[in-house]
Amino acid sequence: MPKLRIDADLHRAPISDLPAETLAELARSIKREGCRDPIVVWKNHDIILDGCNRYAICEKAGIGYRTVSIDLPDRDAARGWILAAQYGRRNWNAEQRGIALGELLMLRKKAAGANLPKPPDGEKTGEKPNDLLKRKNCALGGKTAAAIAQEHGVATRTVELGEELLLAVNALAEAAPDLPAQLAAHKGPKRKTIIEAAKHADDPEKAKAILAGTPEPEKSTSPTDHFGNPLPKNLIEVFSRRNELAKMMTTLSLIKTTITRGCESHDPLYLHVTKTQMEGSLGQARSHLRFASPYAVCPYCRGSGGIGKNCKLCKGNGWLGVYAYGLVATELKYVEPK
Numbered sequence: 001m002p003k004l005r006i007d008a009d010l011h012r013a014p015i016s017d018l019p020a021e022t023l024a025e026l027a028r029s030i031k032r033e034g035c036r037d038p039i040v041v042w043k044n045h046d047i048i049l050d051g052c053n054r055y056a057i058c059e060k061a062g063i064g065y066r067t068v069s070i071d072l073p074d075r076d077a078a079r080g081w082i083l084a085a086q087y088g089r090r091n092w093n094a095e096q097r098g099i100a101l102g103e104l105l106m107l108r109k110k111a112a113g114a115n116l117p118k119p120p121d122g123e124k125t126g127e128k129p130n131d132l133l134k135r136k137n138c139a140l141g142g143k144t145a146a147a148i149a150q151e152h153g154v155a156t157r158t159v160e161l162g163e164e165l166l167l168a169v170n171a172l173a174e175a176a177p178d179l180p181a182q183l184a185a186h187k188g189p190k191r192k193t194i195i196e197a198a199k200h201a202d203d204p205e206k207a208k209a210i211l212a213g214t215p216e217p218e219k220s221t222s223p224t225d226h227f228g229n230p231l232p233k234n235l236i237e238v239f240s241r242r243n244e245l246a247k248m249m250t251t252l253s254l255i256k257t258t259i260t261r262g263c264e265s266h267d268p269l270y271l272h273v274t275k276t277q278m279e280g281s282l283g284q285a286r287s288h289l290r291f292a293s294p295y296a297v298c299p300y301c302r303g304s305g306g307i308g309k310n311c312k313l314c315k316g317n318g319w320l321g322v323y324a325y326g327l328v329a330t331e332l333k334y335v336e337p338k
């Protein structure tokens with residue numbers, strides 16, 4: 001029989017090494033009872049798909065083993081097979097599971113995408129080839145995620161969140177090339193931190209600081225407006241409630257995403273929803289809320305509302321949203337710091 005090979009790249013993170021104690025126990029068990037489970041080998045490649053540790057122990061101790069061959073078309077298929085087999089091993093944590101599901105989804109989409117029919121001529125359908133592909137990928141992604149979710153007994157959303165995490169890890173390849181290995185060794189940051197860091201992937205220093213959990217510089221405890229100007233007492237409450245508007249903006253974005261996804265995947269429920277119109281309206285509502293949120297202490301009356309509350313700029317309220325603030329003459333846009 002040809003000599004078997006362990007291909008480290010196919011077994012890369014999120015697949016992790018067995019903990020030393022488990023490995024030692026495996027070696028003891030094999031020496032005592034022999035290697036009961038066959039080593040799984042990629043047919044015609046002599047690359048081990050499952051059983052790298054058992055193989056190494058048997059070779060070292062001169063113990064015989066059986067093999068089973070599996071026929072797979074290419075490296076992506078081999079990687080997918082290994083990930084699926086390794087998924088959810090006892091010692092895996094949430095991040096490892098997520099990344100594995102995400103990679104399975106991407107591999108599956110890639111394989112299915114290669115078999116997609118060529119998009120028809122754009123001029124005939126009025127749909128640009130790119131849009132068509134995007135739409136197909138979107139529909140495909142949803143179905144594929146659901147299939148993977150079912151195979152591994154998780155929710156479809158879990159698979160999609162896994163893909164999101166994997167994309168974040170990939171985006172951080174420059175700032176944190178060791179991140180996948182760290183996660184596989186259970187030494188990495190949590191999902192939330194990784195997603196947050198990925199937003200700053202183009203600023204590796206900042207991304208690194210977030211991953212390292214370096215706290216943001218202490219913000220002063222006294223509440224301020226957008227420019228760091230301290231708030232007068234009468235404005236503290238209204239500024240502290242900015243979050244209420246921010247939450248609604250987030251909700252609007254979520255609705256927009258849901259509708260886009262529903263329409264693009266041709267979900268029958270969204271048959272009569274006009275995507276462009278809805279996107280436009282929701283986007284408008286969102287920016288309206290953004291412009292209307294408490295933004296700056298009125299630079300004219302310095303937040304007092306003016307004598308007799310007659311400040312023309314803020315209409316006696318003492319504060320401005322970003323839209324109203326944008327209209328203020330530049331020379332007025334300075335509030336003396338305390």
Ligand SMILES: [Zn+2]
Binds near residue numbers: 302305
């Ligand atoms: Zn004013």
